[in-house]
Amino acid sequence: MSGEGALAVFARARDLERQGRSIIHLELGEPDFHPAAPVVEAGCGAIRAGRDRYVTSRGLPALREAIAEYLGRTRRLRISADQVLITPGCKPALSLAMMALIEPGDEVLVPDPGFPTYASMTRGLGAVPVPFRLLERNRLQPDPDEIESLVTRRSRVLLFNSPGNPTGTVYDSAALQRIAGIAVEHDLTLISDEIYARIVFSGAYDSISLMPGMAGRTVIVDGFSKSFAMTGWRLGFAVAPPALIDALDLLVINMFTSVAEFTQLAAIEALRDRTHAVDAMVEEYRRRRDLFVGGLNRIPGFRCALPEGAFYAWVNVGDTGLRADELCRLLLEEAGVAAIPGAAFGASGEDFVRFSLVSASPLLEEALARMQALASRWHTR
Ligand SMILES: Cc1ncc(COP(=O)(O)O)c(C=O)c1O
Incomplete structure (x- = not known):
């Protein structure tokens, strides 16, 4: 059997946080909502x-x-x-x-x-x-x-x-x-x-x-x-x-x-569901998806189709010229953005990175800004 790639990234992200670094956690599939x-x-x-x-x-x-x-x-x-x-x-x-x-x-x-x-x-x-x-x-x-x-x-x-x-x-x-x-x-x-x-x-x-x-x-x-x-x-x-x-x-x-x-x-x-919590949560995920996927597609070398459900962005990063695991390392170590290399989900994920939309919009905007600022570090194909 094998473990989950997300947990390894999470462990490294926590190490960096203990060293005083600011990390935006987009690696785990854990919503930032609580039950109603x-x-x-x-x-x-x-x-x-x-x-x-x-x-x-x-x-x-x-x-x-x-x-x-x-x-x-x-x-x-x-x-x-x-x-x-x-x-x-x-x-x-x-x-x-x-x-x-x-x-x-x-x-x-x-x-x-x-x-x-x-x-x-x-x-x-x-x-x-x-x-x-x-x-x-x-x-x-x-x-x-x-x-x-x-x-x-x-x-x-x-x-x-x-x-x-x-x-x-x-x-x-x-x-x-x-x-x-x-x-x-x-x-x-x-x-x-x-x-x-x-x-x-x-x-x-x-x-x-x-x-x-x-x-x-x-x-x-x-x-x-x-x-x-x-x-x-x-x-x-x-x-x-x-x-x-x-x-x-x-x-x-x-x-x-x-x-x-x-x-x-x-x-x-x-x-x-007396408080209609599910509908409100899905609406919030929709806003995050539109905001984040729109922003990702403006980052040089990133390409992401609009997901139809769940709360993940599955981004093809092949055009950055970097391997997805190298890119994830750079994003985490240099920009403090935690995401998972797609190969953790199977061989077809090799050119991809998964981001979870489990943080509020201001944090997603901050993550986009940090990645944009780092994009000069890769040469797009
Ligand atoms: C596809 C899929 N199935 C099952 C689970 C696990 O659900 P649970 O936390 O209820 O065990 C997850 C959690 O990330 C998931 O993504």
């Missing part, structure tokens, strides 16, 4: 009320029902509470699903660039990650012909993330339909990581599980970290056919028994 006040209140109230016992391994029935209702309301999914299992974050939902589905020697199709855990967990389970590429010349969309050409008789799972980290791509419906057809034809199970499904900048979100034949072969993993700014609360969920939920439940019983009761009660309040 009623959510915090619900969590505190639940602790005060003694709601701190072991609870059922699948998750509180009231939360599972609230998630089924929420996915109907926000994603048009028709699912029952029996198909929902609560986990301590989206990553555990993902790894439980992978453990349940993947056997040594299997092949797992994963996006390149993509979230590093996909390939790492696959290797950890003794299976083989098979990357399919999200290329600039294809608008960072997957190419279903390429995916089909990569399927073999060992292919078992296709894993993807839309809107995607690190590219911000929202898979278009033609691609989703083709991927669904490939899954049916080759009997693949899909793991659809929908952690950014609420952060889309235009149109409704289409889950692949809505496509014909998909509900029975799709596991959705999602959580509260990004949509409700609850990263450290560690809350997520999986949605799967009931038989697979039974397998995930067995893993929960053997691994962590249950998720904390008081965070689950706060999650019910988060889903109600």
Whole structure:
């Protein structure tokens, strides 16, 4: 298995800060928002009320029902509470699903660039990650012909993330339909990581599980970290056919028994979203995206398409004439701007840098100004 490039950059950035340097942190995917006040209140109230016992391994029935209702309301999914299992974050939902589905020697199709855990967990389970590429010349969309050409008789799972980290791509419906057809034809199970499904900048979100034949072969993993700014609360969920939920439940019983009761009660309040916190947050991400991506495209040698979702800018820096890791080092050491070399997300990321839009606009403007000032240090092609 392997770690995450973002954490290595973060560690160096913290070193520089300890030396008194000013650093703008655009490396981690951790929003600068906090949960809405009623959510915090619900969590505190639940602790005060003694709601701190072991609870059922699948998750509180009231939360599972609230998630089924929420996915109907926000994603048009028709699912029952029996198909929902609560986990301590989206990553555990993902790894439980992978453990349940993947056997040594299997092949797992994963996006390149993509979230590093996909390939790492696959290797950890003794299976083989098979990357399919999200290329600039294809608008960072997957190419279903390429995916089909990569399927073999060992292919078992296709894993993807839309809107995607690190590219911000929202898979278009033609691609989703083709991927669904490939899954049916080759009997693949899909793991659809929908952690950014609420952060889309235009149109409704289409889950692949809505496509014909998909509900029975799709596991959705999602959580509260990004949509409700609850990263450290560690809350997520999986949605799967009931038989697979039974397998995930067995893993929960053997691994962590249950998720904390008081965070689950706060999650019910988060889903109600009485203060419309999600819409306000998405609007703020849209402003940051427009500001930052516009500014990046004015920096010599940088090229960035407008992301359609999530909160990342995926920037081609090939025209600076520097390698992306050299450029990131220069940005951090000389300008105090922390970002991640794209190769951390797969071989297709070699010429790219990922910036997270998790800082407020004045900081993003300051980061742009610092990078502009440094641009004389590279000779654009
Ligand atoms: C694509 C993707 N999936 C899952 C996660 C992890 O979510 P959680 O913090 O809920 O485990 C992240 C976090 O950065 C992510 O980018």
